[in-house]
Amino acid sequence: MGVKQKGKSLKKSNNALTDSFVQLNVLNGKDIVDFKFEKFEKKIGGEIRPTNIEVFQINIGKLCNQTCSHCHVDAGPDRKEENMDRQTLETCLNIIKKCKIKTVDITGGAPEMNPHFKWFVESCTALGINVMNRCNLTIIMANKKYASLPQFFVDNNVHLISSLPYFSKMRTDNQRGDGVFEDSIKALKMLNNVGYGIEGTGLQLDLVFNPSGAFLPGDQASLQKEFKIQLKRRFDIEFNNLFAITNLPIARFLDYLLVSNNYEQYMTALIDAYNPSTLDGLMCKNTLSISWDGYIYDCDFNQMLDLKVNSKVQHINNFDIDQLMNRKVIVNQHCYGCTAGAGSSCGGEVVM
Amino acid sequence: MGNGYYQPEDLKKFPNIVEFQEKMGEKFFDWYGEVFEEGALTKREKSLIALAVAHAINCPYCMDAYTNGCLSNGADEEQMMEAVHVAAAIKGGATLANSVMMMNQVKKKLM
Numbered sequence: 001m002g003v004k005q006k007g008k009s010l011k012k013s014n015n016a017l018t019d020s021f022v023q024l025n026v027l028n029g030k031d032i033v034d035f036k037f038e039k040f041e042k043k044i045g046g047e048i049r050p051t052n053i054e055v056f057q058i059n060i061g062k063l064c065n066q067t068c069s070h071c072h073v074d075a076g077p078d079r080k081e082e083n084m085d086r087q088t089l090e091t092c093l094n095i096i097k098k099c100k101i102k103t104v105d106i107t108g109g110a111p112e113m114n115p116h117f118k119w120f121v122e123s124c125t126a127l128g129i130n131v132m133n134r135c136n137l138t139i140i141m142a143n144k145k146y147a148s149l150p151q152f153f154v155d156n157n158v159h160l161i162s163s164l165p166y167f168s169k170m171r172t173d174n175q176r177g178d179g180v181f182e183d184s185i186k187a188l189k190m191l192n193n194v195g196y197g198i199e200g201t202g203l204q205l206d207l208v209f210n211p212s213g214a215f216l217p218g219d220q221a222s223l224q225k226e227f228k229i230q231l232k233r234r235f236d237i238e239f240n241n242l243f244a245i246t247n248l249p250i251a252r253f254l255d256y257l258l259v260s261n262n263y264e265q266y267m268t269a270l271i272d273a274y275n276p277s278t279l280d281g282l283m284c285k286n287t288l289s290i291s292w293d294g295y296i297y298d299c300d301f302n303q304m305l306d307l308k309v310n311s312k313v314q315h316i317n318n319f320d321i322d323q324l325m326n327r328k329v330i331v332n333q334h335c336y337g338c339t340a341g342a343g344s345s346c347g348g349e350v351v352m
Numbered sequence: 353m354g355n356g357y358y359q360p361e362d363l364k365k366f367p368n369i370v371e372f373q374e375k376m377g378e379k380f381f382d383w384y385g386e387v388f389e390e391g392a393l394t395k396r397e398k399s400l401i402a403l404a405v406a407h408a409i410n411c412p413y414c415m416d417a418y419t420n421g422c423l424s425n426g427a428d429e430e431q432m433m434e435a436v437h438v439a440a441a442i443k444g445g446a447t448l449a450n451s452v453m454m455m456n457q458v459k460k461k462l463m
Binding site: 166168170171209211213215216217218219221222223225226227272 | 364390394395396420421423424425426428429
């Protein structure tokens with residue numbers, strides 16, 4: 001049991017990519033690499049505007065028990081400073097109530113490591129709001145204090161979304177750290193035992209397939225079928241849906257692409273796979289993303305590039321839904337990740 | 353123009369074969385697309401077969417395309433290498449199986 005970290009966060013390693021300005025320069029061919037690709041803004045031939053707010057996504061902190069090599073958040077055990085405090089969570093809760101938002105999507109880091117996590121989930125549940133939690137699975141096994149999480153999730157009917165890049169140890173551990181696969185399987189069994197992923201219980205357990213390398217995810221339905229067969233056959237594990245999510249060239253995945261000399265080929269693959277029919281289903285149209293310190297973004301990726309919403313309202317302390325709905329979504333070269341093939345969002349493919 | 357055969361960037365030009373024969377080219381791509389759709393065999397299984405055939409027919413474009421196809425559709429390294437072993441076994445086996453004819457001739461001709 002236990003996870004051996006893949007390395008340190010970019011921040012802890014003093015990597016130049018910690019500065020989002022450097023990342024944007026790389027993506028725009030201004031720095032480090034010479035590759036210039038057609039501007040995303042030109043490619044879509046217009047602008048993206050929000051339609052509504054269905055999902056209020058809160059990144060409650062960068063602290064995590066894993067240091068996955070593809071993490072766009074650059075999360076890890078060494079990110080102790082960036083965690084949402086109680087006051088900011090209370091402000092979020094007031095907005096959710098006032099704006100009658102139906103779904104709250106909690107992400108991180110490992111959200112469960114935030115000391116206010118349980119209180120926040122219970123407060124949302126009490127208001128009848130659907131709570132989605134992006135659980136990395138191994139947190140359940142990380143420490144005795146987290147062993148009660150499966151029952152806590154049941155009690156609050158939390159919709160769980162968990163990454164499992166592959167149904168084998170090698171591919172999973174190479175991306176997420178030695179020991180992650182074994183702990184993930186144990187955690188999945190615990191979740192199955194309390195009813196998660198089992199037909200008829202209503203307890204939703206979705207898995208995320210994100211490629212463990214410089215390639216794009218294949219067909220979601222086909223991968224789901226394969227994952228269901230293999231996880232059942234090998235480990236007697238069940239789950240509901242598989243979301244195929246494309247890795248965006250941000251933070252540690254961008255670093256990996258540059259260091260492994262895969263950047264040009266990966267960006268070319270994303271751009272060649274550009275599919276305009278994904279534009280209507282992009283998550284930036286119905287989601288707001290909130291950072292640990294209360295700033296507002298169009299999505300979690302823009303958050304990590306520090307591209308705050310294009311609006312007078314940029315912080316939850318002066319939240320104004322009408323002003324925010326009138327904004328233009330900020331796009332940049334990383335957006336090609338959400339428009340490749342069948343598209344990609346926090347809920348997987350966007351074109352069915 | 354590249355300065356040799358089998359330039360990786362030429363793979364992208366595959367769809368351009370319709371330039372010289374549009375009708376046949378389009379029919380081919382329609383059929384090709386349907387072949388690789390999920391059917392009685394999964395996309396992963398079809399990608400593995402394609403990878404094995406690519407090795408058997410020495411097609412670098414196909415090896416490139418179906419290495420990616422296998423990874424994207426959820427095949428692992430072990431499955432991919434086993435698929436190539438199947439291709440190699442059939443190629444090697446076919447060579448050896450032909451020796452039956454040689455043996456027939458030898459047995460017929462020798463006293």
